[in-house]
Amino acid sequence: MNGLISYVLLHAEGTRYYDYTAYTECKSCPEAPLYNGGILGENGGESEVTYYKSETGAYSPAFVLYNLTESTRYTFSCWVKVSGTESSAVVKAREVLCLTLLPIFSVLYFQSGDINTTVISIKSASLQPFSVDQWNQQQQDSIQQNRKRNAIVHVSDTEGNRISGATVSIQQLAKDFPFGSAIAKTILGNKPYQEWFVKRFNAAVFENELKWYATEPEPGQLNYTTPDEMLEFIRANQITVRGHNIFWEDPLYTPSWVRNLTGDALRAAVDARITSLLSRYKGDFVHWDVSNELLHFDFYEQRLGPNASLGFFDTARKIDPLATLFMNDFNVIETCDDVKSTVDNYIVRLKELNEGGGILEGIGLEGHFGKPNIPLMRAVLDKLATLQLPIWLTEIDISKTFDQQTQAEYLEEVLREGFSHPSVNGIMLWTALSPKGCYQMCLTDGDFNNLPAGNVVDKLLQEWETKETQGTTDDHGSYTFDGFLGEYKVSVSVENRSTEATFSLGRSDETEHLNIQLVPPTHLPTASAHSHPPARPIEFKKRLEKVRLEALLELIGISYEETVKELKRASNALDTEESERDAKFNIELFIKNGMPKLVLGTESTKAMWGTDEST
Structure with missing residues (x-):
């Protein structure tokens, strides 16, 4: 049996709390239904399973649900047992298909790969509703718990005597959470673009400039000039940067001359590619997307064998051992309609690589959204979190099929869900600006005036930072505050004494304690307006x-x-x-x-x- 999706608990006082628990391993017996089954168990017992004739003509286990509303967010969980001869049916049966809302009732059903030889059994099903306000409040609670930390500044003199009434000022210097965007070569020499970017973001990724077709358009004609110059901009502004990508499995974006290679010639070309790229930029990029979109395409494995990707990860680890190596793919959190990139397929592929000896350390989720399914997004993140690997949202945008205002509204939903989830380690927007615009969604116009999506980003960046705060120490010589994780400067003064210090708020459940000593003023002569300038x-x-x-x-x-x-x-x-x-x-x-x-x-x-x- 295998656990699905995420679980919801109702505390005794009646307030609904979201529980991030999920399972990826089979169990011999199912757990009890969460939340007593939610609205599926309201009649006091196990919810009744019926059968539904799907579009394939097969009858599948199903639940008929009445009175669901589009303004409510639902989370579903259950345990599934699959009996049959087709192993592929196990993977497909783990999926919970999208909830279809009909005018009178809704049907939640399961479908296997082989309708003739597969039997699906459902146990411990639960469907829990949340109002939008309840969902949003849970996000805020999670941010408070996981993105912020309490701190106490203790002020004393050199004898250890507490100093009450001291003025304490707190200023955040840098943010701990990486939040950034893709950039393109258009940022080079473009001072307004550079200033706009640096003012907002502490992380970046090159949109296309590191891809194989960009660095070696013809065999042996390597050209790293553009990414070198982009790295200079990154270093000058102390920005974290991801490496995207070493190989793209989609043949459409594989250099044309590479597509014509086979056997030893192809193997020599890929070896030269990974060695050249990672040797040149060893230590420069915190991540490498090693095999991009491996769930959807398999260009190299078709030609070099099923262990080709495993070899890529192994070589990357040897050349650049301090970089975190990622899988990166689309339609994992965006939709439940893509059978190639379900959360379970992602997990299975990742485990295959690790069990084969590959060192895969990061989960990249592109996030090219249409209309977001926020409960699905959270459920997928819950399940991936059980692997205890870094999770990054790597290419977030909203489809250009929507107008700009709708893009902004959907973007805010996605960013709030990503930032509030405790297992998400960073967020990257796919909003590199070019003369023709952006891939799907732009944050600004060509003159760097914010579009609606840019206003959302600015609003959230301001919301997710600690405003400069000031107060005085209490009778115990202490000043308490809570701040977003990151680097800080504290300034303390009382009468003619003052000092400054820097400190970090890292992720922890414990309160951070900072001890500041105010030294008595010295009696050395002070410089007057007519004194000589400071000594060289x-x-x-x-x-x-x-x-x-x-x-x-x-x-x-x-x-x-x-x-x-x-x-x-x-x-x-x-x-x-x-x-x-x-x-x-x-x-x-x-x-x-x-x-x-x-x-x-x-x-x-x-x-x-x-x-x-x-x-």
Whole structure:
């Protein structure tokens, strides 16, 4: 037997809570129906199973459901037993087909692959309704529990005495949750596009620029110029970036010259491709989509054998061992109509790769939506979460068959569901901007004025960040707040004392405690408006306390007297304007060629310090 979909519990006080429990393994006996069967068990017993004549002409187990409403969200769960000779029927029988709403009643039915030899038995079925408000409240509760954390700032003096009434300011510097978008080469040299992107996103993926047809359009003619330049933009702005993709199983997007190869020639070409790409960008990309859309296409496995994909994952792991390796596919969370990419087919394929020795560490769900089925989306995420692997929504958009306002409404539903689900580790939008627009959905127009979908993104980004907050410590010297996970700066001040510190809020059920000490003010003379400007680095060296410098130099075996003599000679030269150029040149040599070489010139100290400028 195999567990399906997700489960709902009703707590004693009558408030409906969603339970993310799901199963991927068979059991010898079914569990009891969740939520006492929900509306299927309202008569006090096991729900009655009838039989429904499907479009294939076969009679399948079914439930006839009355008075369902389109404004209500339903979650369904049950246990299924399949008896028959066709193993493929097991996979197909695990699917719960889309609920068909009819004017008077609805039919929920099951269908196997072989109608003649397969028997389907249903046990412990449950159908639980949620109002939209209940569903939305559950999302907010999950965000509070999984995307935020409580923290306490404790303020004291150096003697450990609590300081009440201290002013505490909290500012979020960076977000922990990766939220980003695809970018294309159109971002290069486009300052308005770059500024718009960096202001919003902390993650990116290249839309097409890493794909094989882009980097090697003809055999042996490798060109990484564009992705190299895009990586420079990524690094300059400290953005996390995914690697998409090494191989695309769809022959339509395989280079034409590769499609003509067979046998050893094809094997040599794919080996060269993966070695070239990953060796060049080792460590640059946090993820690699190794075999893109493997559930729908099998170009390489047809030509190189059933273990071809397994070999790709193995080679990728050896070349770039720190990158997380992903499967990536569509119609897993978007619909229940695509039999190739059901959640169970995804799980079976992933397990086949892992059992074959492949190291597959991430679940990529593209998310090219029509009208979203949000309960289905959550149910699929629940089941994939049982594998305890990172789950990313990798290519989120809404079909251009809808108008822009409808796209925005559907996008908000999908993003709220993804961000609130505890097992989703990151979200990427498929909204790279080009002169012709976007693949399906744009966030802005060509002048970077937000479209309705862009307004939704901005609203959610602001909602999912900690606003700068300020307060005072209580009688215990403490200030409490809750914030979204990420990096923070805290500033504390009282009277003429102040300090700053940075800290992180990582995912945990425990409260984060931060201890801040306020040091008494020093009595050193403070600079006035007529004081000299702050000392430059060389002049600071001139003022080093003798005991500190002597101890340091003694530790590494260098003469204090000769070091000070050289530093003084260089620093004093700065006192006369005409000697400044010579002094700067001298100090540059001092740093570039290694301090002992200029000060003492001994072989032992040169060996110790080296001649590296960073030293």
